[in-house]
Structures are given as structure tokens and as C-alpha cells.
Amino acid sequence: MASPPAARAESKETDSKLCLGCHNQHPVNQILNSPHAQLADPETPFSQGGCQTCHGDATEHLKNPATHPPRTFGPGSSTPVEKQNAVCLDCHESDASSHWTGSTHETAGVACTNCHEAHAPLQKVKNREKQAQVCFNCHKITRAEMHRFSHHPVIEGEVTCADCHSPHGSFGDSLLKKATVNETCYTCHAEKRGPFLWEHAPVREDCTICHRPHGSTQDDLLAMRGPLLCQQCHSATFHPGTLYSGDDVQPLGADTHVIAQNCLNCHSKVHGSNHPTGVRFTR
């Protein structure tokens, strides 16, 4: 077991109080209420070197308060992003951010402080109701996608970005938490995982061949309305190659291959069938 908290309460408390003598204002002084200040945890900055653990040796700053400490953080900082992040990674590379190095966000020059407030007692980005707003600060197209007619309930607060994505780095595409798109989808849609007796190969390979996970103008997050969606890949005698058009919908007509769920009006088991005669995904 780790050593008891009380025994680990050695700290640079005095140094920190010295800093807060001048910087005792919001949001700086909130650090005392944050996890970063807990002296009982030997891995926190406060239990190691107080404010100077992150901000560097403040000797010169104490002599001349007009100068900045060696490291400052946030969007207005003169400290390069890599150096800011290196301070965070010094502790967090061994846990949540072990795959940060080489990740999409790291390569794009994202600073930890773009999403996190190191001094805050509570992180907005960790609140399920508010997390997406933080992500939308940069991902503006995704924000628009989430307002489409059909969308995952992210803006409603029922699904978070972090339910599917690992912003600190992962081995999946698009920083997905799981290694593949389908594995990620099966986390919530385990019924579609199968394996089925009759498999529809593109479904097994990548859900995004047919679906747009953030949002779509069509029902069920589909990339395109059927029957044309299916006719991108299917052409055969009888209906798969037939030209359907305005003749087949109201007010000119009502074709069974076009209205309602179009192809799925009959091929309803398109994600896979376990019926012994389900080769055409009708049962």
C-alpha cells in the first residue's frame, strides 16, 4: 500500500503562502481548493515544490515582481506550449496522458490549459453536462453537425465527447477511445456487434461507411437517404438498379422501395441476420 497521507504531508507550504501573499485573488487562489494543492498526495505540485513546481524558480520574480516567473500558463503565456505541456506531463504522462506524445492534439499544438484550468477546484471539461462546450471551442464544424436533424444527444448532455474520444491520445483513428470505429460503436450498441450468421461486410468493416456519427440531415445518422444509399454499392436485376425519382413519392406516386424506410421496408436486418434463411437480410 502507499504510505499514509498524514506521513506524506511534507510540503512547500511556506513557499506557496509567500506567492499567495501577492496573488491572493481569483482564480489564482483557487489552487488551494484544487486537487493540485493536496499535500496528502505526494504526487501533487504542492507536496513537491509548491507553486514553483509548475511555475519554476521564482527567485528573480521575488526580487523583481515586474518579471514573470520562468513558466506561465494559459493562452496569454509567453512560455511555448510544448514547455507548458511538459510541466503537466511531468506528472500526468504516467497516468491519463501516457499517450499524449505523438497524439493529434499534441501535434496540433494544443495546450493542456486550452481545456483544463489547473487552479480550479472543478473542471468544466469533466462535467458531463458542459464538456461539449469546451470541445466546441475548437471543433466548430462538429458543433454544427450536432445541431443537425439527426444527431447523437451530445448537446442534450446525454452523451459526452469523451464517451467516444480520448483527447489525451489513443491508438484509434480520430482519437477514439477504442481501437476501431466499430468497437467504439459497440460500446453502446452491443446488439449490433454480432457476429451474425449472415454478415453484411461493409457493416462489419466500418459503421461510418453508411452513418455520420456526429449528425446527419437524414434519419438514423445516415450519410444519404435510401434507396440511393444502397444503390451506391448495389446494382442488379429487379429493384436494386431501378431508377427511383419524384414519380415514386407523393403527389405523383408511392413506391414501396422509396417511401418510409425504403430498402429497409423489406431488408430490415441490414446490420446482420441470424435467421438460417437471412441471406438477404429480410429476416
Next chain:
Amino acid sequence: MRSKLYASACTLVLAAALPAAAWAEDADDDGAFRHMEVEAGAGVVTEDSFKFGEYTGLEEDGVFAIGNVELYYRAPFDGGSGSYWSLTGYDLGLESRDIYAEFGQQGLFSVEAFYDGTPHYFFDDALTPYRGVGSDNLTLPGFWVADNNISGFTQLDAANQPLELSIQRDKFGATFNVALSDHWYLHAGARQEQKEGTDRIWGIFGTNGGNPASVVLPEPIDWQTTRIEGGFGYKSKRLQANVVYEASIFNNRNRALTWINAYSSSPGSPWDPDIGYPDQGRMSLHPDNQAHSVTFTGAYRFSKATRLSGQFRYIDSSQDETLLPYTVNPGDLSVPFALPRDSAEAQITNIRGDVKLVSRLSKRSTLRLSYTYDDRDNETPRDIFLRVPNDTADQGSVFTSLARLNHPFSFREHEADASVSYRVSNWLNLDGTYSWETVERTFQDVTDTTEHKGEIKANLRPGGYAGGRLQGWVGVSYASRSNDGRQTNRGHLTSHTALFLAGEAPDPVFGLKFENHPELQPFHTAGRDEIAVDASFTFLPSDDTSVTLYGKWADADFDDSEPLVQSTLGLREQDNLQLSVDGTWSPMERTQLFANYTYENFNRLVVNHEFRPFPPLDSPVQASQRWSQDVEDEIHSVGAGFKWKTESGRFGLKGTYNFHLAETSYDIAAGSELSFAPYPVIESQRHRVDVKADFKITETLKTRVAYIFEDLDTADWAYDGILQDSTGSVLTTGHQPFDYSVHVIGLSAIKKF
């Protein structure tokens, strides 16, 4: 000055984009952090709309309860215990409620538990003549009059009952983390998900292509997914490693759905009189399945400059549900034939390995290398299954097309990436990336695809250029995918019996037997050239103003030059354009304004060929039978809002307006043998206003008035004017496109403890 300017503007961006922070400075005299806030009240919804309340539970008009709780405690930083706990609950008066609780001692352990409810309302204007909704056995009332055409369902109106389609998903679970020592830790978790309700699914009768007849059926949803995981790990500054075992077990309490046939015969050609008119149908539902995985993840830092990380993952997925008989009407079969095996015996082994190396070559340059191997090996046995098309017909024999072999689809992927970043100056970074990916598939017409992709990107670093007033990036990428191992009828040959294929005449034009047109390649395996350009810039013209521009354009052309058979059908082109502009402005203290606009345009060109036996158009190559549809999605999204607070902080007001307009239009062209009319435009248009006003009565009590207005208009030819009996052979629910205007008013009190 530069830094200050940038900081203030960026803070403005964040403040405008985020809702008012509920996080107050809540340190108590004892030094502990306490944020204790409870909100209670009531609201009113003015109109029923399943679409408005799709995921929130505000689907019905009437009164609802407002309840939110935020309780946080953290021990004093110098208290020595490091303990903390929290309890949050949101939307407690609605079906979308969630509750999270956490307790722990920092650096030692943490325990988390949660409940999360999520409704999904589909629509409430559906009708069904079926009884037994919610069960796996659907019947028709005794007075039902069947016919070979829906127009002959004379008792449909009398039999109809309202059908509300919705699902409730309830998740609960707990996780436990403990530090075993300074380096070793352990993690365990379990969660259960319950999904219950009624969805819709289509049940079909009919022998083959020409005479199917289907009905919308209420599908009973009663699913449970159990997930457990456990693992341990080691961490130090240089080395991190962990092993995690995870199991996911899905259970469906309904194995199959049985329903009474509403039809008495088939339109067009009648059923085989020897078989009669079946009175029941049955389809399989999602079978129970499970997946077990073991994941080993590790990372090692050789030096400050070089880090290696990797992951190995093994997944075993299986499904062994007992197979249903060929038909629920065995008496209708003239040649009963045994199933080749009793259960699915479906099994997939997935092995994946990733490795990544990142090395800072110099102060200015960084190299990143990665490689992925992913093998999905489907070990499900292949057998001949005789096909009984929809509980109506004879099952044929291995001599007919009705005998088919299953395709246990497998694929294997290799992917390698190499990228270099070079810092040209304090304000400019250049990145170059090369990627290579190859995929091998089984049973597909195209077995192998290989893609090469190159990408360059220029980054204007934050705070560096134009006095800190401008940052952003520009990127260009080009990808080229080719394929190999194409056999245009492999899918056909491998899914039929040798006995059937031996008697099948090859197509005279292509000289081979095919099911899918030989000139068509599924687009995800077709050759493709894709170019994309994207850019983003944030400009800070003054201390209190920011403007962000983003744009992306991508164009993909699918290959039309195949040595064996030219590929000209299917998805041929797609291009996307996305533009957005965001602005924020703080004209005075405690006042923030923001606005954004996004324009998106997607085009997809699909070419196809019409075969038509009645009247005959059976040439596979005749240009007069070719057609194309160019589909355009055009989407406008607008957002605007403000936040304002009095100097005393006693009164605060914030509001947002969102507008969304999406139009899908079709541009059709066709050969001389074909006729067509333009499709109507598919459209959805939504306005939404959110306003919140807070009035502080005392330091610990405030009232909140919240108002939401949402208006949605949709036009959708799939449902517009389509009644249950609009066609002769698809009995729909009669659902119409969504159209609503809903007001929601809430009044609540927020007490801080």
C-alpha cells in the same frame, strides 16, 4: 502587452462559449472546499412532440419537475486526509436524469458510482392493427379481413390502435481505483445497461423480388448489456504499463418476433397454390452475444527526446444462439430439409497491435513513426443453408439459387505513418505526414486495397505572429487508393453452391455469372483519388473582439479504369465544403456577445443501371438504361447569444438563438429508356431560443426563470402524405414528418448551502 491582449481576447472566447460558471468560490473557514447547490422548481411544456423531447423526456405537454443537485467536498489542502466526495444529479425530474457519486482519498483510492437515464422518443403518431405490442408474438383482431392488397384491408381503421415508439436506456455502474504502492495500481469496474421499449421493424412475406408484401411491426426491445473490467498497472516517470481484461455480454430477452400475416395472397403473381397462404411469419431478433478482450498497453521514455508506446489487444467475440427453424410454417414446405447445424457457432478472433515512436531529432524537429496491425479472423463455419423466402415458399434444393453459403467476413489491415514537424521560426511550424494502409478482405469482389496519403500543414503558433493577433493553420492532403485481386463476381460464386453454378448460364456480354453488376465496385473498396484543403485562423482585432474562420474543401473521384471490367457504376464522386465564422465581442464589463455561422455543402454523384424484366430492359450495358443522381446537401447553421450581469451581480441574463436549415436536393439524369420526375426537396428548418434570467434574493438563494422556444418544420418525401394504405404492399405506420412549435417555461429556486 501582446500576451495580455491575447489572454484577454481568448478568455473572452472561452467565456462566451461556455455557460455561466456555476462554480463559485466556495472555500469555507476550515479551508475545505464545499460547493453545495440544490435547484428545485417546476416547468411547463406547451405541446406534445416526441421529436422535441427526443432525448430529454420533454415529449408531452404539461408540468414537469426541475431538479438539479451539485454537492462537492474536498478536504483542506493541508488537512492531511486528501479526502473528497461529490454527488451530482441533473434533470432529476425527467427521464433523462443522471446521478453521479464519487468518493476517494487523493493518491490512494477512488470509488465512483453512477446512474444515467436516456430516453429516445421516435414518434407518437403511428398506428398499428397489431395486438400484443411489447411482446414477441403479434396478433390481429378476430375481425381482421385479409387481402392481397392493402386497399382490401377493410377493417384496418377499426383494428388500428395508436402506437408510441420509444426506448428508455438506463445505465448504472461503479468503478474502483486503488494505488497499491507508489508505482502499482489496480482498477475494477462494472456496469449494467438496460434498454426497454418499442421500436419498429419491417416484417415481410413474398417469395422473391417481384411480390413482397411487408408490414411495420412494433419490435419489443428488452436488452441488457453487462460490462465488467479489471486490470492493474505499473507507472513511473519512464515506464508505464497496464493490463486490462474486459467482458461485454449482451442479452436479448426476445429471440424472435412472430406475427400474423395481414395479407391473404400476394399482389401480382399469386402464391404457389400448393403452398397456400401462410398465416404467420417469424424473424430473428438480435441474438445474445459476448466479447472478451485483454489489452496490454505500455509506454517507455528512453530519454527526454524519445518515447516508445504500444498496445496489444486480443478480442474474442462469439454468438451461439440456437438457430430458428427454416420457417414457422413447416407444413407449407414440400421438401423439408434439415439445418446444417443447430446453432450459429459464430466466432471472431481479433488481434491488434500498435506501436508508436516519437523522437525529438533536434530543437527544431520531431519525428513520429507508427505502425498498426489489425486482424479480424471470422471463424464461423461455412455451411449450405436452404432459403425459405419469408415463410411462404418451398425451400428449394442445392440445385437452386435458394441454397446459399454464409460469408464469414474477415479482414486484415496494416497501416504505417511517418511524420516530421519542423519549427521554422518562433511563429511557424511545418508538419509533413506520409501514411500507407493496406486491407485484405475475404469473399469480396475486391480483396485488397492499398492507400498512400501525403499531408503537409503549416501552423502559425499562438502568440507569435502579427503581434499575437493571429494564429491558425493551413493543411493540404492528397490520398490515392488502388485495389487488387478484383474478381467481379467473387461474392456471387462464393455464396452459391457448385451444383447451382454449374447449371447457370454466363451473361453473354461479360462472359461470367454475376449478381451485382460487374461495372460496379462498392465505393469503400474502389480506387479513389482524394484531395483536401483546410485552414483555420483566429484573429484578434482588439482587446475585446475575436474572429475565427474555418474552412475545409475535399474532393474524391472514384476510379473508372479497371483492366478486367471497367468500373463506372456506384458512387463516382463526392465533394464537401465546410465554412464557419465565429465572432465574440465584449462591448462593456459583464457583457458578452457572440455569434457564429456555418455553411456546409456536400455533393455525391451516383451512377447506376436499370435492369427491368417487366417490361424488359435486360441489357447490362445499354447506355439508354443508365441513370445518375447528384445529391446535394446544403446546410446553414446560425448561433448567436449574449450574457449580461448587473454590477452587483444580483441580476443576470443570458440567451442564445440557434437556427438550422438543411436541404437535400437531387439532380437526376437518365437514358432514353427511362423516365423520371424530380424529387421534392427534403428539408428541415429549426429555430430555437434559450433564455435564462437569475435574480439573487440573498447571498445563498436565487430564483431562475428559464424559457425555451423551438420550432421545427420538415418536409420529407419518405413520409409526406404517405398514409398506411398509400401503397398496396407496405403497410406503414402513417407517420408524418415532424412539425411543431413548443414553448417551455421553468421557474426554480437555487439554494446554496
